[in-house]
Amino acid sequence: MSGRARLIADGMTSKEVASVTGLSPETIRSYRKIIMQKLDVHNVAQLTQAVIRFRLVRKTATERSPAAERSEEPEMAAAL
Numbered sequence: 001m002s003g004r005a006r007l008i009a010d011g012m013t014s015k016e017v018a019s020v021t022g023l024s025p026e027t028i029r030s031y032r033k034i035i036m037q038k039l040d041v042h043n044v045a046q047l048t049q050a051v052i053r054f055r056l057v058r059k060t061a062t063e064r065s066p067a068a069e070r071s072e073e074p075e076m077a078a079a080l
Contacts, residue, residue: 008032011048 007017014028021028036042039050 004028004031005035008035 004017004021004023007020008028008031012020014025014032017023017028018025032047036047039047039054041047041050
């Protein structure tokens with residue numbers, strides 16, 4: 001998953017991601033729309049559920065476990 005996609009998946013607003021990346025909020029909204037299409041979700045609540053379900057957000061070092069990382073769904077992560 002790209003850095004921008006990860007920021008979006010982490011729940012940052014388009015304005016926040018734009019500020020961090022130097023891109024326009026409209027560009028970030030476009031990226032979010034593409035991600036939602038790839039995951040076949042239709043609103044931000046469904047996007048959040050998909051991110052949790054497919055473990056698309058990196059955990060902090062204290063939250064990581066080798067077993068959890070091995071169980072990631074590579075086909076979903078590869079889609080992004």
